[in-house]
Amino acid sequence: MTRRTTGNLWSRSLQRTMKAMTRTAMRAGTQAVTKALRAAPKLPKAIAKKPTPTAPAWRAGVTLGATGARRYHLHQPPGVGRNERLPLLVMLHGCSQDAKALAAISQMNRLADQQRFLVLYPEQDRLSNPQGCWNWFDTRTGRAQAEAAAIMAAIDQVSLKQAVDPARIAIAGFSAGAGMAALVGALHPTRFRAIVMHSGIAPGVAHSSVSAMSAMRGRRGAVVALAPLAAGTCWPGLLVIQGSVDHVVAPGNGFDAARLWAARVQAKAGQPRTVQRGKRHAAILTDYRAKGQLVATLCAVQGLGHGWSGGAAGHPYSDPQGPDASRMIWAFAVKQFARLAA
DSSP: OHHHHHHHHHHHHHHHHHHHHHHHHHHHHHHHHHHHHHHSOOOOHHHHHSOOOOOOEEEEEEEEETTEEEEEEEEEOSOOOTTOOEEEEEEEOOTTOOHHHHHHHHOHHHHHHHHTOEEEEEOOOTTTOTTOOOOTTOTTTTHHHHHHHHHHHHHHHHHHHSOEEEEEEEEEEETHHHHHHHHHHHHOGGGOSEEEEESOOOTTSOSSHHHHHHHHTTOOOOOOOOOOOOTTOOOOEEEEEEETTOSSSOTHHHHHHHHHHHHTTTOEEOOOEEEOOTTSOOEEEEEEEETTEEEEEEEEETTOOSSEETOOTTSTTEETTSOOHHHHHHHHHHHHHHHHHO
């Protein structure tokens, strides 16, 4: 009996000792953690509350069509909201160019970041044209129409994946890209609000490589009329930018492009006016209007050759001394968005 009582006393004493040691260890651990937290540097409130804005995106993609695969690049400005819908500008390069070259020359991505719009750059496949030219002229065989369909497929693909406002889409091109941009716009007038041709040839003026070369030199034959507009179709506005000393695409092509586009809706030419900013090349602007609405504008840049007007220095097919074509293109597109939304 004495042994059992002594054992119980020893057991209870051991338990009290262990509990006391545990409480001491927990207090020591809590104090150590508290000291560590107090000593740790605090994160700035701005970092904790405000997420870092997303960087501009330059994404590559591929679309499939009747003429095979076509690559494209898409530039997206930073910080696009979940429910935000942005305008889309499609840019078509010229011969011996690609998406990156046109983006570098035009600096359109920088403007897109400022004004908040998406820029899509479809690329021609070298198997379709060794020089990378869009076959805008080859309407007799249907190759031009097939390439136009491939460009539309890229637009549709991007519109499904990105925050594109379908009511604010414009297309622009340089040189061969200008001819293709006008053809795409003419074939799908309800999809675009503005078309821009920079140093190109109007649709219908050429239908083969031979007639295309002739037109580029300023000699053209009979114009093949485009399909008549369906009743109620709103004809998109056209901006034509053409250099007065262009030795690749004869300057007269700019006048023909604006006149033929305007003639589809019986628009008449207004009085030409001259605009010049600083030491940049002067430009002669002619507006074509129908029922008071602007249908086409011809911007004849004096002293500009076959190059992007106001483009980045140090690149082929770029003239930094010309008026800023990229800003002209976007300003024209914005006006057309507003006009057709009214």
